[in-house]
Amino acid sequence: MDVEALRTFVAVAEAGQFQPAADKLRISQQAASKRIAGLETDLGVALLVRTSRGSRLSLDGQVFLPYAKKVLVAVEQAERAVRPGRRPLRVDVLNRRIAPAQVVYRLYLSRPDTALDAVTLGLENAAQAARAVLEGSIDASFRALPADQLPPGIRAERLLNVPLQLLIGPGHPLAGRKWVRPMDLAGHRIWIPGIRPGTEWERFYQSLAEAFGLSIDALGPHFGDEALMDALADSSSLATLVGSGDRYMWPETYDLRRIPLRDPTPVYSHLLLTRADDQHPVLTELRDHLRASRHRTTDSLWSPDWLAA
Missing domain, CATH: 1.10.10.10 (Winged helix-like DNA-binding domain superfamily/Winged helix DNA-binding domain)
Structure with missing residues (x-):
C-alpha cells in the first residue's frame, strides 16, 4: 500500500x-x-x-x-x-557485572538524556560479536578481539583496559599484601570456573599463564558468582582473578580481599568494536567517556600481543 x-x-x-x-x-x-x-x-x-x-x-x-x-x-x-541521533545506540556489554557494562552505565548516569541501550546477547566469542556488529544487530560490542579475527569493515579501538586484581579470602597467604606481582602467584591455585573453549578469554588466560608461569584452573562447573564467593571465603588456598571495574557482591562477613596486581599490571583489553562507517552521534560520546575515564598508572602494563588493536 x-x-x-x-x-x-x-x-x-x-x-x-x-x-x-x-x-x-x-x-x-x-x-x-x-x-x-x-x-x-x-x-x-x-x-x-x-x-x-x-x-x-x-x-x-x-x-x-x-x-x-x-x-x-x-x-x-x-x-x-x-533518524540520526534518535535511535538508541545498541551496545553489547557481554555481562552486566563486568567493566564494559559499568562504564556504559556511568555514561548514562552522567548524561541521562543519552540514547543508550545496553544488551547482553550471549554471543559465544569475539568473532561472533564482530559479525553481529557488521550485520547491524548491534552498533558496538566490547571484546578482546584477536587480530586474526578482525573482519574488513570493523573498527577495533583499545579504549577500555581493565587492570586485573586478585580476589581471595582472609585466610589466604597473600591476604595481607597491598599489592602483588603476577609472578608471585606462581604455585598458588587460581580458579576461574566456566572458561569456555574457543573464547577470547580462554586465550587471554592461556597467554597470562604462559607469560608469568601461572597455573589457572578452569575445571568444574560454574555454579554462579555467589558460589564462587562462598568457596573463596571458606578457603585458605583458593584465589581467582577479577577486573578492577567488575562489580561483585558478597556478605560483609566473608571479608574477601581485592588485591591489585603490579610490576607489571596485567590488563584485560575490552576493545570497542564498531562498524568503520557508523556515524551514530552517541558513539562519539561513548569514545569521549572512555578516554576520560581511562585507567592511568605509572606502572608498566601487560596484555597479550594477539589483540587486534
Whole structure:
C-alpha cells in the first residue's frame, strides 16, 4: 500500500477538498486525485464521494480513515526511530557485572538524556560479536578481539583496559599484601570456573599463564558468582582473578580481599568494536567517556600481543 496515497487520503478527508489538501502536501491537485484513485483501485472501494462543493467520505472511507491515520502514525514513529541521533545506540556489554557494562552505565548516569541501550546477547566469542556488529544487530560490542579475527569493515579501538586484581579470602597467604606481582602467584591455585573453549578469554588466560608461569584452573562447573564467593571465603588456598571495574557482591562477613596486581599490571583489553562507517552521534560520546575515564598508572602494563588493536 502506498504511504503517500494514504497521507493524501487523510489530508483530503480532513480538508474536505482536493486543492487545500494538495497545497498542504505541496503537490498538484491532479497528483492528489491520481493518488486517491490508485488507493481506491487497490482497495476495490470508493473512499470519497465527489460533490460540487468538494469531497466527503463514503461509508467505506469513514471506516478506513482511523486505520489510515494509525498507519501514518506508525510510519512516522518508525522513521523517527532511525533518524540520526534518535535511535538508541545498541551496545553489547557481554555481562552486566563486568567493566564494559559499568562504564556504559556511568555514561548514562552522567548524561541521562543519552540514547543508550545496553544488551547482553550471549554471543559465544569475539568473532561472533564482530559479525553481529557488521550485520547491524548491534552498533558496538566490547571484546578482546584477536587480530586474526578482525573482519574488513570493523573498527577495533583499545579504549577500555581493565587492570586485573586478585580476589581471595582472609585466610589466604597473600591476604595481607597491598599489592602483588603476577609472578608471585606462581604455585598458588587460581580458579576461574566456566572458561569456555574457543573464547577470547580462554586465550587471554592461556597467554597470562604462559607469560608469568601461572597455573589457572578452569575445571568444574560454574555454579554462579555467589558460589564462587562462598568457596573463596571458606578457603585458605583458593584465589581467582577479577577486573578492577567488575562489580561483585558478597556478605560483609566473608571479608574477601581485592588485591591489585603490579610490576607489571596485567590488563584485560575490552576493545570497542564498531562498524568503520557508523556515524551514530552517541558513539562519539561513548569514545569521549572512555578516554576520560581511562585507567592511568605509572606502572608498566601487560596484555597479550594477539589483540587486534
